[in-house]
Amino acid sequence: MLPAAPGVGFKPDHFAAIRKDAAGIGFFEVHAENYMGAGGLPHAQLSALRADHPLSIHGVGLSIGGSAGLDAAHLTRLRQLCDRYEPDSFSEHLAWSSHGAEYLNDLLPLPYTEETLALICDHVDQVQAALGRRMLLENPATYLQFANSSIPETEFLTRIARRTGCGLLLDVNNVFVSCTNHRSDPRAWLAALPLDLVGEIHLGGHDAEDLPSGPLLIDSHGAAVADPVWTLYAEVVDRAGPLPTLVEWDNDLPDWPVLAAEAARAGAILAQERRHHARAS
Amino acid sequence: MPAHPDFIARFEAGLRGGDLPPGLTARDPAEVERRFAVYRNNQAVGLSQALALRFPVIRRLVGEDFFAALARAYAGVERPVSPVLAEWGAGFSEFLDRFPPLAAYPYMGDVARIEYARGRAFHAADAAPVDPAVFAMADPGRLRLGLHPSVTLLSLAHPAVSIWQRNQPGAGAKGALPAGPETALILRDTTFDVPVRALDVGEAALIGALLEGATLAGAAEQAQAALSDHNPQPLLVALLRAGAITHAEE
Incomplete structure (x- = not known):
């Protein structure tokens, strides 16, 4: 289990700064696929980080929402990585990213139907069996919807979690991005999700384009967390209590103090919730 | 369905x-x-x-x-x-x-060969360097050296090492580009840096022979056959300093 504290996505550019000052950082998260080489600097850095901090391994390439079976070779590499680093959490996405042998390098959306629900539950079962651990499944940021989707996203996630025993990774920015894009209410989305299933929260920045009907938000991970997302996050923490909370920043990378300050902002919200909880009990 | x-x-x-x-x-x-x-x-x-x-x-x-x-x-x-x-x-x-x-x-492909090999070297398996003291005792006629998994030799039709070096951050152009082919030595050193170095024909023959499992004396002979006044010592010292000699056996 990750600590109910702020974490950050680890970037090699920040390694030296982190080794000098990681005060207040409760855990680090890495993308699994960046640590699948044989040796060298990535493993040296990750071993050093792992020795001193809780670790979350976050996969971006398993294509759990794909129609073909999971890539057995990739699942094996994930198991080897988890065996080597013994992370406190492993998570992946409700999305697909491969077609046949081809890797599409994006987290692509899918219709929510009884057919895809059964398929994804089967894939999640396979992942949890192969890794010998419970995984967390992350809600996506989407730009489109599908005419044949018959199950609301929150119900889809909840049913997967209940059927497979997996937990959920709640990306609050993704909720805000998707709901804005689909002109629906992010608070209604969050109210429909049983927060006891959530094992980790993600926060990240987004970009915006203008469409005739209003804004189209893009999950860019290239900016500070937006104010409405902070507000939604505080409401989630108020309902659920403190949860492990990751700040993601993958593109247009800032210097370490800027990222650490974003994590500290999440930490302040978690600390306020703890004080509030202590007074109430 | x-x-x-x-x-x-x-x-x-x-x-x-x-x-x-x-x-x-x-x-x-x-x-x-x-x-x-x-x-x-x-x-x-x-x-x-x-x-x-x-x-x-x-x-x-x-x-x-x-x-x-x-x-x-x-x-x-x-x-x-x-x-x-x-x-x-x-x-x-x-x-x-x-x-x-x-x-x-036409040199673009060769520059890309260097960059691809650097990526492979960056992610290559780890291997611990040998103790330089092994050279003091060893018989060069029987000593065989193993090189780090990252060590790569590339024969290039164009002066792509020189082009690559001139396009590193902070590098300025240094005179005319050499004409003709170059051989690149790529390895990952103990600081995880992946330098690229152009080898003369003697040095290229030395590394090529070592990679093929020749003894140290045999590799030096091949190097001298390729370049008559070749002295193997500077390159061997550079390999040792980079931690690129990872196995030594008589």
Whole structure:
């Protein structure tokens, strides 16, 4: 289990700064696929980080929402990585990213139907069996919807979690991005999700384009967390209590103090919730 | 009948530039194409960024806009087949050799060979350096050296090492480019840096012989056969300092 504290996505550019000052950082998260080489600097850095901090391994390439079976070779590499680093959490996405042998390098959306629900539950079962651990499944940021989707996203996630025993990774920015894009209410989305299933929260920045009907938000991970997302996050923490909370920043990378300050902002919200909880009990 | 395989196939065809997949909706259905374009763009930009990470000197040489177009063209003929994107790009150098718009720049493929080999060296397996003291006692006629898994020798038709070096951050042009072929030595040193060095024919013969398992004396003989006044010592010292000699056995 990750600590109910702020974490950050680890970037090699920040390694030296982190080794000098990681005060207040409760855990680090890495993308699994960046640590699948044989040796060298990535493993040296990750071993050093792992020795001193809780670790979350976050996969971006398993294509759990794909129609073909999971890539057995990739699942094996994930198991080897988890065996080597013994992370406190492993998570992946409700999305697909491969077609046949081809890797599409994006987290692509899918219709929510009884057919895809059964398929994804089967894939999640396979992942949890192969890794010998419970995984967390992350809600996506989407730009489109599908005419044949018959199950609301929150119900889809909840049913997967209940059927497979997996937990959920709640990306609050993704909720805000998707709901804005689909002109629906992010608070209604969050109210429909049983927060006891959530094992980790993600926060990240987004970009915006203008469409005739209003804004189209893009999950860019290239900016500070937006104010409405902070507000939604505080409401989630108020309902659920403190949860492990990751700040993601993958593109247009800032210097370490800027990222650490974003994590500290999440930490302040978690600390306020703890004080509030202590007074109430 | 399962609908999901057909959905995936049609969505993927749409990403490649084919018709939009059926069944897409949005609150304002007129916007479906603009919204689908986000996925097309994410994919193109993501692949271009991944390739630029692997081939930064090519990107510097051709410029950002040309590189983005180049990445799109390359992705059209060699798609990534692994979620480990560091494994993508094996065919990029040959693609550049044959890419008509770059016909006037025949060295591009060789520069890409260096950059691809550097990426492989960066991720190569770890191996501990030998204690330099082994050389004090050893009989060169019987001593065989093992080199670090990152050590790579590249025979290049063009002076691509010199071009690569001149395009490193902070490097200035130093006189005229050498004409003709170069041999590149690429390795990962103990600080995880991956320097690139041009070898003369004697040095190239020495490394080539060591990689093939020759004894130290045998490798030195081959080097002197390639270049009569070759002295193997400076390169061996450089290899030792880089931690690139990882095995020694008599």
